[in-house]
Amino acid sequence: MQNLIKQTMYKNYILDLGGVLVDVDLGLLSSGLEKAGFTKEKQLAHKETLIRWATDYERGAISTQQLFDRLQPFCNPQTTRQMLLHIWNSVILTSTPERLQLVKSLASHSRVFLLSNTNEAHWEYIRRHVFPACGFKAEELFERIFLSYEMGAIKPETEIYRMVLEATGIQPADTLFIDDNKNNLQAASLLGIHTRHTLSLSAPDIL
DSSP states (O other): HHHHHTOOOOSSEEEHHHHTTTTTOOOOHHHHHHHTTOOOHHHHHHHHHHHHHHHHHHEEEEOOHHHHHHGGGSSOOOOHHHHHHHHHHBBBBOOOOHHHHHHHHHHHHHHHEEEOOOOOOHHHHHIIIIIHHHHHHHHHSSSEEEHHHHHHTTTTOHHHHHHHHHHOOOOOGEEEESSSHHHHHHHHHTTTTTEEEEESOOOOGGO
């Protein structure tokens, strides 16, 4: 592993979270809400509204409680905030020790940052449960952690990449950004950042 890491050609790495380091299944949110009384027919009828709420939450424009207050009327009366939190976090699956060890090894030779479109509930769940289950803490894997809900911006908006570059002082030409969303990669490349698409981080992705 260490010999492989030494072959890396970039000084800096910006890594996405969901789909790269942590497996997710967004379909579980729909099925969970359906079990709580928010039928798929109603979800489809309010699709644009649900997407807007999720985006606002990832941007930090609304709080966890405000999101659940909006979802609650569509669910059964007995659906509690804790139940909604469980449903919301059900989309977060697992990571692997191998993936996170790769990040830690990479950080011994390069500067490594996390940049994620995420929200407070998902990040707290990953930080408290997913990473520790693999034997790691988020703080030991990344030099800095950039989360959309704290930054007030989301990928693929150009501003979020500029914010990372300015905050870290890294140069785009020396940086590789790895993401599972090709739209996010295209936006970063416009600033001169090297990009790579992956659905699960592995050693070849960092070379």
